[in-house]
Amino acid sequence: MTCYFRNSRMIELFEEIGVEVTKENRNAIDKIIHEMLSVDYKNCAATWKLVRKRLEEDGPGFKKRLSVALEDFKVS
Numbered sequence: 001m002t003c004y005f006r007n008s009r010m011i012e013l014f015e016e017i018g019v020e021v022t023k024e025n026r027n028a029i030d031k032i033i034h035e036m037l038s039v040d041y042k043n044c045a046a047t048w049k050l051v052r053k054r055l056e057e058d059g060p061g062f063k064k065r066l067s068v069a070l071e072d073f074k075v076s
Contacts, residue, residue, distance in 0.1 A: 002030045004048035013055070017067040020075045032069050 004010055005021060014021055021029060034041045037050045054062040067074075 002026045003044040004051065005030070007048070009055075010048075010051070013063065013066070017063055017070065018074045019067075019070045020073060025073055029070060029073055033066070036065065036069055 005026060019029070030047075031041055033051070034043070034047055037047060037054070039047045039050060
């Protein structure tokens with residue numbers, strides 16, 4: 001479930017770390033984020049809540065870890 005991908009803050013985050021979200025890769029990216037946060041896949045609300053929390057608590061560190069985890073989806 002990729003409902004939080006439509007959030008402007010999340011769109012900005014993906015742009016900032018250089019990740020291009022497409023219809024084809026959205027689910028794969030979503031699964032990686034769920035795995036990073038140890039949230040059951042398709043639990044959109046819990047995932048978005050943890051993304052916001054991580055950004056507030058450790059913005060630069062979380063962005064770096066997310067960037068590394070999503071390396072395969074970066075635009076060239």
